[in-house]
Amino acid sequence: MPPFRAIVVFYHVALLDSIARAADRLGVTPSAVSQQVRVLEEQVGTSLVTRSGRNVRLTEAGERYFEEISEHVESIIRSTETMRGIRKPTTIAIRATPTIATKWLLPRLGDFLAREPGTEVHLDGSNEPVDFTRDAVDLEIRHGTGGWPGLHVEPLTSERFLPVCSPSLAGPGTLSFEDFVRFRLIQSVKAQIQWATGFDAVGIAEPRIAARLSFDRSHMAIEAASLGLGIALESELMMESELRSGRLVVPVSRTPELRMSTQWLVCPRSNLRKRRVVRLLEWLREKAIEWQENSPANSIDFLPK
Structure with a gap:
């Protein structure tokens, strides 16, 4: 029977991907951690970790063993802390752009x-991509195209981009894209889909309109449209509450279906071994499906592709 101390030490090494960080967490020396890992490997009869500089990587056997023990070790740790009168909350750190953090x-x-x-949640609203080797962040909702090698990357959901404005500017279905030449066009310069794409989708050239209003944040473009300052082309994901409340309407009777994924769930693959990250991912996937099924844009008439 492997000594429980060796199992706990291995659990922390696997969780933190580092002998040094595991030693710091446990309050022992790195050599003591390495010794306990070797003891466990001798007991189970196979190699569990491989060294790569200061970091370690689990072998296939190590991955399987960690999956088997993690729930039980965490349960014992929680029970012990409860008996000692310690009720330390689980903390999970999330980074997301200000717009997706606030709006969704x-x-x-x-x-x-x-x-x-x-669970204690720390939410960091920032457009700065996480450096997972330096920043204490468990999961990021990152804006972009999804091409980040070496990380676990999955789309949050698929979004549709819609022309929208305040009902004080134009009522639902009262305009055509050709009419937009008479209005100020609002845009977020970081948006994945710009007005040129919208006009191209309906087969007309983008008009050269002097009256433009540009922002570097989508939530500012959405708020400007809600205030009647012009017509914006934005993601349904970011303006759900404004569409539901009627602060924003789609001023055309039919609009092209401009669909893509712009928000991505990103973390190191090793974080997928953390139960708090797995639970958060499962919850985000569930909420994304619910949102997709109930999006106010589902009632909008889209042009055939």
């Missing part, structure tokens, strides 16, 4: 906290 994640976060009452 925050309205749903209460449900996650209700499901995970012992």
